[in-house]
Amino acid sequence: MKYEIENLEENWESSAKQAKITWNSAGSYTPIPSYLDTHNIHLNFNTSSAPMLYEEYQPGENDRKFIRLEKALKKQWQEFKDVYSKEDYEYFKQAMQQSVPLLLGLSPDKISLQLSYDKSIFYTLIKNDISIYFDHFVQLEDDMDEVIVSVYQKKEKIFSLSSSLEHINLEINQFLFGEPYPSLISKNELSC
Amino acid sequence: MSYPVKILPNPNFKYIDCDCSSLYLVRSTTANTEADLIDPETKKVYIKHICSPKDNIIDLSTSLLGVFETEHLKLELTSHGLDKYNHECSPDEKVAIPILDEDYTQGKFKICFFLKIGDINKNFVDFRKENMTHKAECNIIHSPMRWNYWHFSVRWKVGEDIIPYENEYRKKNWVQKLSSESRSMISEFGVINVNEANIIPEKCYMKKLPEIF
Numbered sequence: 001m002k003y004e005i006e007n008l009e010e011n012w013e014s015s016a017k018q019a020k021i022t023w024n025s026a027g028s029y030t031p032i033p034s035y036l037d038t039h040n041i042h043l044n045f046n047t048s049s050a051p052m053l054y055e056e057y058q059p060g061e062n063d064r065k066f067i068r069l070e071k072a073l074k075k076q077w078q079e080f081k082d083v084y085s086k087e088d089y090e091y092f093k094q095a096m097q098q099s100v101p102l103l104l105g106l107s108p109d110k111i112s113l114q115l116s117y118d119k120s121i122f123y124t125l126i127k128n129d130i131s132i133y134f135d136h137f138v139q140l141e142d143d144m145d146e147v148i149v150s151v152y153q154k155k156e157k158i159f160s161l162s163s164s165l166e167h168i169n170l171e172i173n174q175f176l177f178g179e180p181y182p183s184l185i186s187k188n189e190l191s192c
Numbered sequence: 193m194s195y196p197v198k199i200l201p202n203p204n205f206k207y208i209d210c211d212c213s214s215l216y217l218v219r220s221t222t223a224n225t226e227a228d229l230i231d232p233e234t235k236k237v238y239i240k241h242i243c244s245p246k247d248n249i250i251d252l253s254t255s256l257l258g259v260f261e262t263e264h265l266k267l268e269l270t271s272h273g274l275d276k277y278n279h280e281c282s283p284d285e286k287v288a289i290p291i292l293d294e295d296y297t298q299g300k301f302k303i304c305f306f307l308k309i310g311d312i313n314k315n316f317v318d319f320r321k322e323n324m325t326h327k328a329e330c331n332i333i334h335s336p337m338r339w340n341y342w343h344f345s346v347r348w349k350v351g352e353d354i355i356p357y358e359n360e361y362r363k364k365n366w367v368q369k370l371s372s373e374s375r376s377m378i379s380e381f382g383v384i385n386v387n388e389a390n391i392i393p394e395k396c397y398m399k400k401l402p403e404i405f
Contacts, residue, residue, distance in 0.1 A: 111234075114240065116239055124379065126234050131234075131380055135376070137368070148369060150376040155381070157317075
């Protein structure tokens, strides 16, 4: 059975149980083939705003992680209520919906999220012996988000990058999984 | 409990002049329990406990573990004590011993984390400023305070200049970005247990060792 879901914000969990979903950079949701759940993928950002179709939902690991992260964001905002307004929270939520699909596309073993005092969402990912720190700065007054990424392996920094969210996707994927790609900062530069 | 004199500056002390790579810094936090300090998912120190907004990650205050013990983190300067003792000084300054309840109180045990100096000292982080990528070098600096000779600062050097600890800098966009990299680094290397804390040899901080007969 196919059906449309235009807005999963209010009832995300019950919707997620019925729909096979993933997320794109615009914060909307797109269907994803089930095999992608278990592979390292280069996310294909879909900026279309058209309503999405969903079918045959089988809860995937990424779905569970996304739900957990969304809950964590809400819980942490409660702790940051003196720092950030409800409006700010909505910005954070939108930012999270943009960055989390990218991060889950890296198939991390572990992932967590923290709000920082610098208007950013700070993600920590563990994949094998690699730690990835992904700080998504949410520009609350304009729409140019910035991301700072640091990657450590065995206590050595092997990658670092500061860029827009759009560029970071390619860079991280290329660095961790793909063919050589001209990083803004090469790993050799960072050896110390 | 009387103030531990061994952590005060002393006329026989000098700036520490040995390689401290194998030693650990200790940083106290506001966490109530160890479980509150560590993210259960990733086992890393929560960034909110690395540095609160009123502190400054650009000048992170720590102490050298060894003679200074985690027990000493309980010492809390009173407002009077802060005025009198919370200032940098020379290592050999003669300081009056702080008085209980007047200059300091004995607080509760503090949850803390540790940083191995060799893991972070001289490490580089990158940050963006005016569309250019810059490098900042982590510098662990012995910065004795009137209340604690073993006080160390984690500072950042860009080019030849240490980034100053001033409010006007803290609000700058590029400082926020640098802070982000610093947080990542400290989160990566912060640990909550130290199995074997090396004790610094006396020759590294004593001006002249007593003669042995």
